[in-house]
Amino acid sequence: MEQMAIVDGLRAAFPDEILHSYTNQGQTAVVVRPGRIVDMLRWLRDTDTIRMNHLRSLCGVDNVRRKESGLSRFEVVYNLYSIPLRHEIRVRAEVGDKEPAIDSVVELWAGANWLERETYDLLGIRFNNHPDLRRVLMPDDWVGHPLRKDYPLRGREEWVGMTELLAKVQELDRFGFDPEGHAHGQAIPDEEDEE
């Protein structure tokens, strides 16, 4: 099935949800409102002529520095592929500027679980009805969402867990486990030179 025909079908089924669509390098993408994303993806997965049964990727994007105008700050991008019918489509859901949130698609693809956790972890987009929305790559007590464009490339301060670890090391040093401090990056004195 032609990609544009899929978009037309989607537009007919969900006339109020589709914002616009475009084709780049032979790949068609459709930009949608977030409200009925689960219904839309279920429609794409279960319609006999489309059967998008493989969720290839799910990721979030922070558009704050993008040159294109008229985009919402955050969006969630779903890349879908149909293994039996061999066609693909991309769905971009705009999820707003502040406190971005969208419904979870874990009920459609169990594998979306970790992808949504990753998106929440790195971009701070919340997924409603997600069974286990925790951080996955960053530590649980990390502050901030690293893939946001306003997050610095180099951190301003040490992670609190690292500070605690170093304090623990220094505390253990008092018991003389490692009097020379070799384990903590200090140079090992060359014994032969001293003699």
Add this chain to the structure above:
Amino acid sequence: MTRPITKSMDIPVADGEGERYSLRMGPQHPATHGVLRVDLELDGETIVECTPQVGYLHRGFEKLAENKTYAQALILTDRLDYIAAMANNVGYCVAVERLLDISVPLRAKYIRTIVAEMSRICSHLLWLATHALDIGAMTVFLYCFREREILLDLFEELCGARLTFSYPRIGGVRQDVTARFIDGLQRFLDIFPSKIEEYETLIDTNRIWLKRTVGIGKVSGEEALALGLTGACLRGSGVDYDVRKHQPYDAYALVDFEVPLGSDGDIYARYRCRMEELHQSARIIQQCIDQLPPGPIAGPDAPDLVMPNKVPARIEAGTNVYGTGLIKLVRDRNLYISGDVYVATEVPKGELGFYFISDGNNRPYRMHIRSPSFIHIGALAAIARGELIADLIANIGSLDVVLGESDR
């Protein structure tokens, strides 16, 4: 909210009532193939609940890539799946070429297909070696490393590196293959099928191997699709999906090969699929060698550092020869177009996808890596639940995960 570092110091204690207790496996456990931690809830030896924890190797590649040019970000992909770095490089290059509309000469396509398949063999050999070691077959480990060494030597002959290559480049490859490399590869291909038979005689009908793999870690085709499994894990469940066939890139459309399929979806089926893939990879490489056309190895608009042919006799203070060359290339050819694209390639572990957004800048605005290992570890909970703890090791091995790729 607790941190892994402090949590791991708690000692789990059986409460004396039921038999349920919790056990933390990893991140230093040798059979987790890296720094994977699995929090287990056990009832005797049966897994009631299994929660994998990743992130110990998170290096923020997606963030880093946004601050590097397309050519610079290539080296990050070496560090994804470091067992098959070449396949990642190729996947990255294919994606950027599609995004920026860069053409690749045919010879470079063939060479990239050869190296990608070589790295598939490397990865599968290392998988077989460690997987067999995990579930009690020591000899296979040594046999597999013997053949893997030949391939690593060939990579060294080709580009000087043995593990992190950055040999492919956007628009082609960095250097042409030498006659000695082709000779060596041909000698390897001549002996390799008999070596595969050697591994198979060791374990294929081995009673212990069969007891540990047949009927363990079963995943149905439907389930595998929902979980997002790709590669041999999906094909072992009987779903015919291989990116090399579905959306051919490089020279895969020009060579003849089969996609092996399993039916049972257990560990043994995945093992058989990968063993068959070894044969098919060797077949692809043989065809590529036979068909290798003459010609250039990089396209005219490859946006990469180009070594100057002639170094100027005198360089003014403060000028950067390499830098000026690069800027010239970029400005002259107006390479950077905006748009977004998702391109998948079939790496040894499964489907490796790059989702790029370009903003007309020389850096990616957003690079998302769809790494098969991350999704496979996410699926581990569903696969291992209800099975024995000893089979968890077999399951982790059979999913073929690499933590460098999972944590990015």
